[in-house]
Amino acid sequence: MDKELKKRLEITAAKVRLGIIEGVYNAKSGHPGGSLGFADTLTYLYMARMNVSPDKTNEPDRDRFVLSKGHNAPVLYSVLAHRGFFPVDELKTLRKIGSRLQGHPVMGKVPGVDYSTGSLGQGISGACGMALAGKIDGAPYRVYTALGDGEIQEGQVWEAAMFAAHYGLDNLTAVVDNNNLQIDGPITEVMSPYPIDEKFKAFGWHVICIDGHDFEQIEAAFDEAEKISGKPVAIIQKTVKGKNVSFMENKAEWHGAAPNDEQYKIAVSELQARIDELEKEGTGNG
Numbered sequence: 001m002d003k004e005l006k007k008r009l010e011i012t013a014a015k016v017r018l019g020i021i022e023g024v025y026n027a028k029s030g031h032p033g034g035s036l037g038f039a040d041t042l043t044y045l046y047m048a049r050m051n052v053s054p055d056k057t058n059e060p061d062r063d064r065f066v067l068s069k070g071h072n073a074p075v076l077y078s079v080l081a082h083r084g085f086f087p088v089d090e091l092k093t094l095r096k097i098g099s100r101l102q103g104h105p106v107m108g109k110v111p112g113v114d115y116s117t118g119s120l121g122q123g124i125s126g127a128c129g130m131a132l133a134g135k136i137d138g139a140p141y142r143v144y145t146a147l148g149d150g151e152i153q154e155g156q157v158w159e160a161a162m163f164a165a166h167y168g169l170d171n172l173t174a175v176v177d178n179n180n181l182q183i184d185g186p187i188t189e190v191m192s193p194y195p196i197d198e199k200f201k202a203f204g205w206h207v208i209c210i211d212g213h214d215f216e217q218i219e220a221a222f223d224e225a226e227k228i229s230g231k232p233v234a235i236i237q238k239t240v241k242g243k244n245v246s247f248m249e250n251k252a253e254w255h256g257a258a259p260n261d262e263q264y265k266i267a268v269s270e271l272q273a274r275i276d277e278l279e280k281e282g283t284g285n286g
Contacts, residue, residue, distance in 0.1 A: 014274045018271045030103065034072045037243045066117065148177055170233070178237060196236050207236060
């Protein structure tokens with residue numbers, strides 16, 4: 001990966017994380033943990049990979065993204081805002097009455113949202129439908145979907161996985177965000193889905209395992225995914241829930257909770273310090 005692109009992505013991801021905290025804090029509710037953990041991959045997709053544009057939200061050949069784990073809407077909204085789909089300042093209206101930024105993404109309300117999600121396990125099925133339509137039409141677009149590792153405890157996920165393999169949806173890439181935590185605790189204690197990679201392989205998918213905070217690995221994984229023919233691709237990425245906010249990292253209690261005033265100040269301070277450090281390095285003065 002080009003050093004300049006990597007640095008730009010790191011800075012943008014840090015700003016995306018700041019947007020997540022701003023949204024959840026102002027809403028006094030929401031899901032910061034998984035959103036912070038998924039910020040790097042979603043930043044890469046929208047800033048460096050996907051064929052999407054704020055001025056062409058209905059372009060037939062645009063790539064599609066489905067946030068199957070819809071409760072992580074704060075990260076999707078923050079990425080869309082930083083990509084120019086709507087003003088960044090609007091993130092502060094998350095979950096407020098009259099705001100288009102609802103607790104889960106709603107297609108038709110938020111520019112750039114391709115599918116309404118919330119009920120876990122269902123988003124990947126919608127992504128399969130989009131991918132199959134693209135195959136039938138001979139369209140060039142690709143479909144990406146993101147699932148939580150707790151979400152894949154849902155049986156519908158595996159029905160969709162079987163469907164995707166049966167129809168050879170090689171234009172579909174599913175990212176499983178494996179932070180090992182869900183709202184009730186470690187996934188191994190609630191209902192273990194391990195081994196995740198072997199399960200997807202058994203269902204006929206091509207599987208790639210990566211560190212979801214390493215932009216070079218992220219890019220290499222999506223490069224590989226585009227070269228696969230005849231099979232859907234699952235990228236299983238290890239991530240840290242609450243990434244880059246010290247008191248949220250690897251804590252299940254931050255799955256769905258908002259920071260108080262003191263915690264908000266700490267989180268903003270840490271993230272702003274990271275942005276400042278990255279920008280300083282980018283100027284060659286660090």
